[in-house]
Structure formats: C-alpha cells, structure tokens
Amino acid sequence: xxxxxxxxxxxxxxxxxxxxxxxxxxxxxxxxxxxxxxxxxxxxxxxxxxxxxxxxxxxxxxxxxxxxxxxxxxxxxxxxxxxxxxxxxxxxxxxxxxxxxxxxxxxxxxxxxxxxxxxxxxxxxxxxxxxxxxxxxxxxxxxxxxxxxxxxxxxxxxxxxxxxxxxxxxxxxxxxxxxxxxxxxxxxxxxxxxxxxxxxxxxxxxxxxxxxxxxxxxxxxxxxxxxxxxxxxxxxxxxxxxxxxxxxxxxxxxxxxxxxxxxxxxxxxxxxxxxxxxxxxxxxxxxxxxxxxxxxxxxxxxxxxxxxxxxxxxxxxxxxxxxxxxxxxxxxxxxxxxxxxxxxxxxxxxxxxxxxxxxxxxxxxxxxxxxxxxxxxxxxxxxxxxxxxxxxxxxxxxxxxxxxxxxxxxxxxxxxxxxxxxxxxxxxxxxxxxxxxxxxxxxxxxxxxxxxxxxxxxxxxxxxxxxxxxxxxxxxxxxxxxxxxxxxxxxxxxxxxxxxxxxxxxxxxxxxxxx
Numbered sequence: 129x130x131x132x133x134x135x136x137x138x139x140x141x142x143x144x145x146x147x148x149x150x151x152x153x154x155x156x157x158x159x160x161x162x163x164x165x166x167x168x169x170x171x172x173x174x175x176x177x178x179x180x181x182x183x184x185x186x187x188x189x190x191x192x193x194x195x196x197x198x199x200x201x202x203x204x205x206x207x208x209x210x211x212x213x214x215x216x217x218x219x220x221x222x223x224x225x226x227x228x229x230x231x232x233x234x235x236x237x238x239x240x241x242x243x244x245x246x247x248x249x250x251x252x253x254x255x256x257x258x259x260x261x262x263x264x265x266x267x268x269x270x271x272x273x274x275x276x277x278x279x280x281x282x283x284x285x286x287x288x289x290x291x292x293x294x295x296x297x298x299x300x301x302x303x304x305x306x307x308x309x310x311x312x313x314x315x316x317x318x319x320x321x322x323x324x325x326x327x328x329x330x331x332x333x334x335x336x337x338x339x340x341x342x343x344x345x346x347x348x349x350x351x352x353x354x355x356x357x358x359x360x361x362x363x364x365x366x367x368x369x370x371x372x373x374x375x376x377x378x379x380x381x382x383x384x385x386x387x388x389x390x391x392x393x394x395x396x397x398x399x400x401x402x403x404x405x406x407x408x409x410x411x412x413x414x415x416x417x418x419x420x421x422x423x424x425x426x427x428x429x430x431x432x433x434x435x436x437x438x439x440x441x442x443x444x445x446x447x448x449x450x451x452x453x454x455x456x457x458x459x460x461x462x463x464x465x466x467x468x469x470x471x472x473x474x475x476x477x478x479x480x481x482x483x484x485x486x487x488x489x490x491x492x493x494x495x496x497x498x499x500x501x502x503x504x505x506x507x508x509x510x511x512x513x514x515x516x517x518x519x520x521x522x523x524x525x526x527x528x529x530x531x532x533x534x535x536x537x538x539x540x541x542x543x544x545x546x547x548x549x550x551x552x553x554x555x556x557x558x559x560x561x562x563x564x565x566x567x568x569x570x571x572x573x574x575x576x577x578x579x580x581x582x583x584x585x586x587x588x589x590x591x592x593x594x595x596x597x598x599x600x601x602x603x604x605x606x607x608x609x610x611x612x613x614x615x616x617x618x619x620x621x622x623x624x625x626x627x628x629x630x631x632x633x634x635x636x637x638x639x640x641x642x643x
Contacts, residue, residue, distance in 0.1 A: 422472025484621020
C-alpha cells in the first residue's frame with residue numbers, strides 16, 4: 129500500500145446508539161465506497177458478541193481492546209467509510225486518530241434514540257434514563273470532533289448529504305459542514321477559510337451575481353464564471369421595492385432562466401434583497417448565499433427569510449426562500465472595519481443569550497474581536513439558527529425566539545430612517561431594552577459591559593424622536609390583535625416568546641436608552 133493511499137482520509141460516522149450510523153454506512157456503500165462497521169469488526173476481533181464482551185471484559189477492558197482495534201484501523205485507513213460504535217469516541221487514541229478523517233456526527237434526540245434501541249441488548253443503555261445520561265455525557269465529544277453535523281431526519285438524509293460530505297476532503301483545511309434541513313428543503317452550509325475561489329461550487333447551472341459595489345470589487349472575481357453581475361449600493365437603503373424591481377429587470381436583461389441561479393454575495397442587506405428577488409424571478413430560482421459580514425455569517429444567511437423594507441417598517445415585504453447552499457468564508461471577515469465587525473457580533477451575543485451553555489460562555493468572555501478567531505462562533509451560531517428553523521421554518525412559534533432584541537432594535541432603525549445605526553448597533557440597544565423588560569438587571573448590566581468593551585452604543589441618540597420609536601414599535605410586523613409580543617429572557621438559555629408588555633413599562637425601557 130502506498131504512503132499516499134495510506135494517508136487518504138475516510139468518512140467516519142459517529143453518533144449515539146440509534147443515530148442511524150448503519151443506515152449512513154449503507155448509503156455510502158451504495159455510492160461506491162468501501163465500508164467498515166466497527167461493531168462487526170470488534171465482534172470478529174474478540175470472537176464474541178459485544179454484549180458478551182462487556183460481560184466478560186467489563187467496560188474498561190472492552191474499551192482497551194476497542195482502542196487497539198479501532199485506533200489501529202483509523203491510523204492506517206485508506207479512504208472509504210467507517211461507522212464507529214456509539215462510545216468509541218471515549219478513547220483518546222481513537223479521538224487523535226480521527227483528526228485526519230472527515231468526521232460526520234449524526235445527531236439524535238434521547239427519546240428517539242431510546243425508541244430505536246428499546247428491547248435490544250445494548251449493555252449500557254437499558255432505560256430511557258440511561259440513554260439521556262450517556263448522551264449528555266458524550267455530547268461535548270461528538271461536538272468537538274465533528275467536521276460535519278447532520279441533524280435528525282429520514283433514512284435518506286445522509287444519502288442526500290453525501291455529495292457535499294465527500295467534497296469536504298477537497299476543500300480548505302478546517303472547513304466544517306452543517307447539513308441544514310427543514311420542512312421545505314435542505315442544503316449544505318459550509319463554514320471555513322479560503323472557500324471563496326477554492327474551485328468548488330454547489331450547483332452546475334449559470335451563476336448570476338447580486339452584490340453591493342464594494343463587496344463585488346473585493347470578491348466578485350473569486351466566484352468562477354458569472355453570466356451577469358448586478359451591483360447595488362451598500363447599506364440598508366438598497367432594501368427597497370424599487371431596487372428589487374431594478375435587480376429583477378437586470379436579471380431579465382441578462383437572459384436569466386429558471387435553470388440558472390442567483391448568487392448573493394455580501395452582508396445581510398444583499399442576502400435579503402437577492403434572496404427576495406430569487407423568490408420572485410420567474411416564480412423562483414435557486415439562490416446561493418455567500419455571506420461576507422459577521423451578522424450574515426452567524427444569522428441572516430440561513431433559514432430562508434428574505435425581504436425588503438417599506439417606509440412603514442423593516443422587512444415589511446418578504447418571502448421564504450431557502451438557499452441552495454450557504455458558503456461562509458470566514459476569511460472575508462478580515463476585510464471588515466472594526467465597527468462593522470463589532471456590530472455583527474451582536475447577533476452572536478444574542479444567540480449566546482438564547483442558547484446559554486458553552487456558546488454563552490464563549491461570547492461573554494470576549495474582550496476584543498479578532499476576525500481570525502471567530503470560526504467556532506460562526507459555526508455554533510449557524511447550528512443553532514438552523515436547528516430553530518428546522519423546528520419552525522415559517523415562524524409560527526419557536527422561531528420567534530430569534531427576535532430577541534429585534535423588536536425594539538427594528539423600531540430604532542425605522543425611527544432613524546435606517547441612517548443612524550448599523551443593524552447590530554440597533555439590536556444591541558434592543559437587547560438592553562429586552563433585558564430591562566425581562567426584569568434581569570444583572571444580565572442587562574453584563575450585556576451592556578460587553579457592548580461597551582466592543583465600542584458599541586449604549587444610549588440612543590437624543591435626536592431620534594421617542595414618539596417615532598414608540599410608533600414604530602406599535603407597527604412591528606409580528607404584532608397580533610392582542611398586541612406586540614416580545615421575547616423576554618431572565619437568564620441565558622431560557623427565552624420566553626409572545627410576552628405582552630404594558631405600555632408604561634415599554635415606554636420606560638425605551639426612555640432608559642436615552643440615558
């Protein structure tokens with residue numbers, strides 16, 4: 129066996145019992161890959177079934193033999209696909225050997241895992257409580273090892289994701305893949321450095337670029353052959369119905385057909401506008417989102433919400449248009465001015481507040497922003513956003529949590545005619561108001577300290593009329609007959625949606641922003 133072949137990475141499926149690793153291996157086999165199932169390999173090596181091996185050797189003895197057999201296989205593996213046992217990742221040797229492979233984590237919820245394995249002879253999982261405990265203990269290991277995250281889905285999900293998974297070996301080192309799936313579709317979301325210009329592209333049809341003038345000059349030539357380029361002015365002012373009509377007409381002038389696709393290169397404004405136009409053009413063409421700002425890479429590029437602003441409010445006209453793919457080149461963050469990077473980080477801060485746990489600990493510890501050190505934050509935020517969208521794509525319930533800080537933030541943007549504050553700056557102020565309304569003064573003070581460290585505004589410009597801000601709040605697009613529902617949060621990881629707030633309390637929270 130040549131050294132080159134010996135060094136070939138394998139696709140290695142990891143995950144808890146019942147996650148579907150055998151099904152994934154079958155998909156890899158149908159795709160022409162050589163496959164190895166570790167449970168079967170271990171039974172051959174031990175000369176006994178795994179339950180018997182646990183009984184005779186004990187868990188410690190079994191893990192020692194597993195480290196030898198599986199560690200050795202991974203160290204010499206020459207490609208193909210391998211499905212590890214649920215607890216294989218407990219071995220330091222095996223974890224180290226996984227470093228050169230493409231590691232695919234198949235997620236499963238505890239209740240579903242137990243439903244699938246109940247009645248089997250799994251030696252460590254004899255009850256739903258065992259499953260929940262073991263999965264919670266192993267979760268950090270799965271997360272830390274994964275190059276690819278595949279959410280729970282039907283039996284065909286890995287087969288559909290496999291082309292993107294296989295492509296990962298050819299992409300820049302460190303690239304991670306999230307397979308995003310929700311009720312109306314699924315797509316690969318890639319996060320890594322050097323993705324722009326690496327040569328890989330998710331679709332084979334003609335590409336029609338929509339970008340703002342500044343970003344197109346920086347990165348437009350890295351996107352391969354383009355059938356046309358449509359440029360818009362930078363900033364929120366481009367998100368109008370008039371500009372959408374101009375973009376649509378330029379696509380038509382370029383001869384775009386339903387067999388082509390739009391490429392949205394830029395920040396949240398371009399992503400919203402280009403996605404909206406892709407939804408409308410000839411009743412829908414695919415869009416590939418290529419976010420280049422932090423706010424877009426951690427939030428707006430995923431989930432399919434698109435739209436433009438009306439004088440009456442932000443995103444008052446919009447549509448759902450899931451992307452065909454998201455390509456987030458975190459190297460592009462280095463081109464952002466510090467103030468733009470800081471404003472974008474507010475969306476990561478919001479996500480940390482919503483998730484609690486490790487992501488909150490990560491974002492709350494930030495003293496200053498280094499664009500070279502944000503890849504983990506981008507990927508974690510993308511995972512959270514896509515999980516929320518998977519559960520509630522059309523914003524009928526759970527997805528409302530993503531509006532934390534946005535109700536007041538959007539009102540501030542509207543009241544200032546989208547000229548005074550960057551989106552993230554307004555949302556930061558909105559977070560302070562939301563935490564005041566939540567009755568969480570200590571958490572509000574901590575968030576204010578984080579915003580202050582990053583040079584973000586903590587007070588509203590007195591030139592922005594209080595009455596206009598309150599009027600914009602009353603027109604929030606999520607209002608119902610009962611009123612405007614707020615997302616409130618008394619502690620990280622515990623958001624509450626649809627909370628009605630007395631008018632006097634709301635006024636006081638906004639007035640507080642004026643200092």
